[in-house]
Amino acid sequence: MSKAKVGINGFGRIGRLVLRAAFLKNTVDIVAVNDPFIDLEYMVYMIKYDSTHGKFQGDVSVENGKLNVNGRLISVYCERDPLNIPWNKDGAEYVVESTGVFTTIDKAQAHIKNDRAKKVIISAPSADAPMFVVGVNEKTYDKSMSVVSNASCTTNCLAPLAKVINDNFEIVEGLMTTVHSFTATQKTVDGPSSKLWRDGRGAFQNIIPASTGAAKAVGKVIPALNGKLTGMAFRVPTANVSVVDLTCRLGKGATYDQIKAVIKAAAIDH
Known part of the structure; x- marks a missing residue:
């Protein structure tokens, strides 16, 4: 069974830890990262070393304008507007919205418009998106929901x-x-x-x-x-x-x- 392909928008604390967790558990494929405020070389440095969680247990480098994490190439974009991120170019079906900015359904749906991604998971509480906590109400999730929040x-x-x-x-x-x-x-x-x-x-x-x-x-x-x-x-x-x-x-x-x-x-x- 193929793994879900995931894009990360916002490479701050949560975005970087999502990437770490993805490679640690190896249950999803991170295929793209977008952050307009961090260049590629700096991303490598921030993945490698974390003052709180320690050194990344793997290999990280730059290869042909992309992140190379444990031999897996990840596209990097620097778009401020989610409408301009080409998630479909890398086959990203799911987007982790971890900027803390696009936390409503209307704003988060920008990732989905023009058939670029299928679902968005907001990494913060949302005023109107359905919120789910694993072990509590995840069984109430419906496939028709395209934008959800993982709460706080x-x-x-x-x-x-x-x-x-x-x-x-x-x-x-x-x-x-x-x-x-x-x-x-x-x-x-x-x-x-x-x-x-x-x-x-x-x-x-x-x-x-x-x-x-x-x-x-x-x-x-x-x-x-x-x-x-x-x-x-x-x-x-x-x-x-x-x-x-x-x-x-x-x-x-x-x-x-x-x-x-x-x-x-x-x-x-x-």
């Missing part, structure tokens, strides 16, 4: 836990708190912030309260929980690994051991 990192952490608890004990209401690693949008040292003053504090020295849409997003992937969860985030001085704490009121009685048992069983099944 926090939603992918919270939703599986909330589903297990709700399926077994019924969540009446809940509060989630995510202790979240700093991100590229934060400042390395204190500086002015156009929004909240606290957002201008240095990411490496402060625990900064922040808003999160993850609790609301869970209501989209688990309709039974719509409006039942709320939450907040704390940005902390770590480069990687975050945690979600969920406190909820249950409709059914449960012991600590019962809760642990159903979560463990769900973890084994998935």
Whole structure:
């Protein structure tokens, strides 16, 4: 069975890690990458070395104007407008939209127009695209959907836990708190912030309260929980690994051991 051919639009943190994961798991073929802000030689350097995830375990080079990753050639484009990316030239059927810019159905569909690609997966929450979290609602996917969202990192952490608890004990209401690693949008040292003053504090020295849409997003992937969860985030001085704490009121009685048992069983099944 031939592997799905995938294009990546936006070669930032997520785009590069998608490429790494694709070569590690070898379940899809990355055939093209588009990023208007990174030239080819710099792409090679950024794939090879990652301050958080370490050195890429493979060979990366430039060959005839393309990326050569472990002997596989990948076309590289530098288009700002998704309408101009020739995905069909490389046979890309699926596009990972990881710029963080084209996050609505209308904007993401630019990849599909003129028969250039078939499907788009947005690597961020979307205001109108169907959102899916594996282990939660992926079975509700319909082939007619051409643009979908993989939600946020926090939603992918919270939703599986909330589903297990709700399926077994019924969540009446809940509060989630995510202790979240700093991100590229934060400042390395204190500086002015156009929004909240606290957002201008240095990411490496402060625990900064922040808003999160993850609790609301869970209501989209688990309709039974719509409006039942709320939450907040704390940005902390770590480069990687975050945690979600969920406190909820249950409709059914449960012991600590019962809760642990159903979560463990769900973890084994998935």
